[in-house]
Amino acid sequence: MSERDAERSVSQTVRAQLALRDMILSGRLRPGERISELQAVDITGVSRTPVRLALVRLEDEGLLQAIPSGGFMVKAFTERDILDSIELRGTLEGLAARFAAERGVSARSLEPLKECLADLDQLVRQDQISVEAFSAYVTMNARFHALLNELSASAPLIREIDRVSALPFASPSAFVMAQSALPEAHQILLIGQDHHRVVVDAIENREGARAEAVMREHSRLAARNLRLAIRNRTHLDLLPALALLKSPVE
Amino acid sequence: MSERDAERSVSQTVRAQLALRDMILSGRLRPGERISELQAVDITGVSRTPVRLALVRLEDEGLLQAIPSGGFMVKAFTERDILDSIELRGTLEGLAARFAAERGVSARSLEPLKECLADLDQLVRQDQISVEAFSAYVTMNARFHALLNELSASAPLIREIDRVSALPFASPSAFVMAQSALPEAHQILLIGQDHHRVVVDAIENREGARAEAVMREHSRLAARNLRLAIRNRTHLDLLPALALLKSPVE
DNA sequence: TTCGCGTTCTCTGTATACATGCTGCACTCA
DNA sequence: TGAGTGCAGCATGTATACAGAGAACGCGAA
DSSP states (O other), rough: HHHHHHHSSHHHHHHHHHHHHHHHTTTTOOOOOOOOOHHHHHHOSHHHHHHHHHHHHHHTTTTTEEOTTTEEEEEOOOHHHHHHHHHHHHHHHHHHHHHHHHHHHOOOHHHHHHHHHHHHHHHHHHOOOOOHHHHHHHHHHHHHHHHHHHHHHHHHHHHHHHHTTTTTSSTTTTTHHHTSTTTTTTHHHHHHHHHHHHHHHHHHOOOHHHHHHHHHHHEEEHHHHHHHHHTTOGGGGGGGGGGGGOOOOO | HHHHHHHHOOOOOHHHHHHHHHHHHTTOOOOTTTOHHHHHHHHSOHHHHHHHHHHHHHHHHEEEOOOOTTTTEEEOOHHHHHHHHHHHHHHHHHHHHHHHHHHOOOHHEEEHHHHHHHHHHHHHSSOOOOOOHEEEEHHHHHHHHHHHHHTOOOOOHHHHHHHTTTTTTSTTTTTHHTTTTSTTTHHHHHHHHHHHHHHHHHHHTTTTHHHHHHHHHHHHHHHHHHHHHHTOOOOOOGHHHHHHHSOOOO
């Protein structure tokens, strides 16, 4: 019922966008595959006008690529593309942290971040971390990063970070779930949480270079997780990036 | 004739996009002003379907902002937004330079960049720099930056740099023409050209940190130019960003 | 005079019809 | 047998008609 309401409330464009994105991320549409409007109409059940809007939106989201002669194809990524996107995200978050540190933030505005830090601490401190705890971690982690970015007080920067993080394999939480299957899971989580702690400390003390450097390094945990998970072939189903790779790893 | 052909060959969507962008950048559409589809239809003379596409494209170009209740408004920027966008561009170009340096580039692929450097040298070395020379500098400078970014060999990064540089006030050449009216013009040009030289040297010697740092600093020349031009009130008509400012400087 | 409700109008979202340009295949001619 | 040309089918680009939602204005009542 509420689901039906929700379905009705969102525009056809958004519905088409969600449906197509799902098809791409789940791998039902292969990288490099051309996707015609009519095909998209068949898939989504909405008419061509909103479908086109959705295709354009997915293009600048980075999941599709315009074909010069018209139409779109599913974008194919290399492992290198993914690693570069993570480094890119880290660089931008580093800039945000530096902005926050150099320009200074009020104790008042730092409070939510510290609360979030404490919540994460609680989760990480457990000896045995359940899948539910991992899931909670993903949520809190996303919140932490969002709060941090906001401290930069720079709309253009936040916009770009959001954009880069929209790629399913570049977001701060992309590989946390994949990591949960690794033996080193707990240790990586602890290191990541230490990064969180350090960056808050650096911002508080207005140490711009330190804040920037630690956020860059922080993003490299994601790169490490990705490499580990791919090499170990563990829980590949937890890797949202897999379907987008040019040559599948499996 | 050829113009009429060109007009016919481009799609209505592109034509509408160009017309609307021109209206915005020239200030005929004020920052914060709401722009309805029908209004855009009147302005551009094309029908609603391509107009909508154009509006969406301008939105993710960053010139328009979607209104939650539907429709779009012209985005308003603060001086701080502009300075942040320049710093953002510098950070990304710095990352590109670092990638190029750390990963190494062949002597072969460095050649066009060095040629470009030499051409720029020739322009900068003149005692008295004409307006035409400035204009040529803008072109060569854009080419230099494009070549440099390509050396990163990172499609995701290049994509983001292009995106950020699409904002009229964030591109590497945005304030070069405005700078031409300044007394310090020649000196600034020389410093910028030295940055160019240094970054090529750093890439050649695989000095990643140096390459990154100098590109960041390089972008701050643009910030300096902007501030100087605004403070001096010189040739404000050469500042493409002016029309987008929340509170006009004039 | 002000507030609230209703009506109307305008705008956006969606669907569909039409035209043009491209691609691929087949047939013909050398 | 190979290459070139023409035709057909289809996909995209564009225009327009229609419906629904939201905002504004006016009218009536307190």
